[in-house]
Amino acid sequence: xxxxxxxxxxxxxxxxxxxxxxxxxxxxxxxxxxxxxxxxxxxxxxxxxxxxxxxxxxxxxxxxxxxxxxxxxxxxxxxxxxxxxxxxxxxxxxxxxxxxxxxxxxxxxxxxxxxxxxxxxxxxxxxxxxxxxxxxxxxxxxxxxxxxxxxxxxxxxxxxxxxxxxxxxxxxxxxxxxxxxxxxxxxxxxxxxxxxxxxxxxxxxxxxxxxxxxxxxxxxxxxxxxxxxxxxxxxxxxxxxxxxxxxxxxxxxxxxxxxxxxxxxxxxxxxxxxxxxxxxxxxxxxxxxxxxxxxxxxxxxxxxxxxxxxxxxxxxxxxxxxxxxxxxxxxxxxxxxxxxxxxxxxx
Amino acid sequence: xxxxxxxxxxxxxxxxxxxxxxxxxxxxxxxxxxxxxxxxxxxxxxxxxxxxxxxxxxxxxxxxxxxxxxxxxxxxxxxxxxxxxxxxxxxxxxxxxxxxxxxxxxxxxxxxxxxxxxxxxxxxxxxx
Numbered sequence: 001x002x003x004x005x006x007x008x009x010x011x012x013x014x015x016x017x018x019x020x021x022x023x024x025x026x027x028x029x030x031x032x033x034x035x036x037x038x039x040x041x042x043x044x045x046x047x048x049x050x051x052x053x054x055x056x057x058x059x060x061x062x063x064x065x066x067x068x069x070x071x072x073x074x075x076x077x078x079x080x081x082x083x084x085x086x087x088x089x090x091x092x093x094x095x096x097x098x099x100x101x102x103x104x105x106x107x108x109x110x111x112x113x114x115x116x117x118x119x120x121x122x123x124x125x126x127x128x129x130x131x132x133x134x135x136x137x138x139x140x141x142x143x144x145x146x147x148x149x150x151x152x153x154x155x156x157x158x159x160x161x162x163x164x165x166x167x168x169x170x171x172x173x174x175x176x177x178x179x180x181x182x183x184x185x186x187x188x189x190x191x192x193x194x195x196x197x198x199x200x201x202x203x204x205x206x207x208x209x210x211x212x213x214x215x216x217x218x219x220x221x222x223x224x225x226x227x228x229x230x231x232x233x234x235x236x237x238x239x240x241x242x243x244x245x246x247x248x249x250x251x252x253x254x255x256x257x258x259x260x261x262x263x264x265x266x267x268x269x270x271x272x273x274x275x276x277x278x279x280x281x282x283x284x285x286x287x288x289x290x291x292x293x294x295x296x297x298x299x300x301x302x303x304x305x306x307x308x309x310x311x312x313x314x315x316x317x318x319x320x321x322x323x324x325x326x327x328x329x330x331x332x333x334x335x336x337x338x339x340x341x342x343x344x345x346x347x
Numbered sequence: 348x349x350x351x352x353x354x355x356x357x358x359x360x361x362x363x364x365x366x367x368x369x370x371x372x373x374x375x376x377x378x379x380x381x382x383x384x385x386x387x388x389x390x391x392x393x394x395x396x397x398x399x400x401x402x403x404x405x406x407x408x409x410x411x412x413x414x415x416x417x418x419x420x421x422x423x424x425x426x427x428x429x430x431x432x433x434x435x436x437x438x439x440x441x442x443x444x445x446x447x448x449x450x451x452x453x454x455x456x457x458x459x460x461x462x463x464x465x466x467x468x469x470x471x472x473x474x475x
Contacts, residue, residue, distance in 0.1 A: 213471075249475060
């Protein structure tokens with residue numbers, strides 16, 4: 001009797017061992033999880049590497065919530081935002097703002113000063129004269145009238161009081177050219193705090209990535225062909241290791257008038273669209289800078305643009321109006337240019 | 348007699364059946380876990396972040412999804428996808444035409460059409 005029981009026990013043990021070993025045969029493998037939401041008036045996609053859907057979901061919930069919160073503070077079109085409060089009180093009084101808003105405005109001012117005004121968060125007074133939807137371009141006289149209202153030096157920030165003040169009535173700040181990068185950086189901080197070892201946050205084309213994909217491969221980002229037909233027409237790829245990348249182009253918001261392309265990257269000094277460049281891609285540690293510098297470099301033109309990027313310790317790829325490629329030295333080994341699918345002859 | 352030989356003599360057919368069943372169950376476990384892989388021929392259509400359709404790229408189909416601006420019509424044919432019609436002002440999504448990879452987005456109607464799963468040799472995101 002005893003022997004029989006022992007034999008049964010042996011067989012059951014053998015079967016149980018087989019079952020257990022096959023279950024642990026697929027160990028807690030890290031996988032990629034992706035989620036998109038519409039925030040900041042655009043599509044935000046977060047990809048994380050995690051061991052479980054729950055771990056990924058919890059972290060992504062927090063990251064999206066942070067972006068949503070920032071959107072509330074910075075939304076130009078929302079009367080409740082801090083940006084709107086600053087604009088309403090232009091020429092009247094300083095407005096108390098949260099540390100995040102102040103931080104963003106300080107960095108905007110830093111990029112403005114460092115780019116000699118090529119990036120200017122107060123350029124809205126002139127850009128608002130254009131309507132890219134209805135294809136409206138303002139007359140030169142109106143632009144000249146409004147240009148005095150464009151001056152980042154008239155945005156007074158007080159760190160100790162935590163206030164922001166636009167000196168002249170009619171001036172506006174619009175965080176559109178820097179908020180997406182800022183949000184991507186904040187989302188990354190939230191993901192890191194949530195214990196995620198690797199992630200890619202894409203706020204439309206403003207991207208920040210850290211860590212490596214499963215298998216140790218770097219994140220791979222494509223750069224859009226400025227004259228391609230859609231998002232998957234890419235002209236180059238760059239591996240991202242703990243880096244951010246942003247692209248500004250003359251194809252994002254534009255219309256053609258009399259054979260000329262009227263686009264949204266308005267030179268704060270002239271009030272007209274900056275010429276000579278089709279797109280600029282900036283690469284570097286923080287998305288808040290790649291976002292704002294992409295605009296600054298675009299407006300500065302090829303020579304000044306590359307120098308501006310380097311002055312900030314960032315790198316840039318510029319495609320000029322003829323399709324010519326220019327880049328800072330450090331990018332020359334890292335960017336892989338793809339054969340252009342389409343002929344570049346269009347305006 | 349040794350314990351081993353004794354054991355084998357005493358094992359009944361039911362014991363063998365039990366053992367085979369257990370082995371089969373444990374082997375099939377590893378197949379199931381590996382099966383949730385991302386395929387390159389899935390089309391996902393999301394509206395406002397919610398997945399509405401998951402279609403196969405190899406099956407000819409036309410679907411309509413409703414977003415805040417109206418109806419967006421998506422066609423799958425010959426291994427390619429396109430947005431046939433959408434209620435947005437610029438119709439950029441429609442002008443993109445047929446594609447077999449990447450994504451087509453209609454921002455005003457909150458529609459996102461994605462082809463394929465993770466990038467294998469492709470890119471993880473596009474800046475621009």
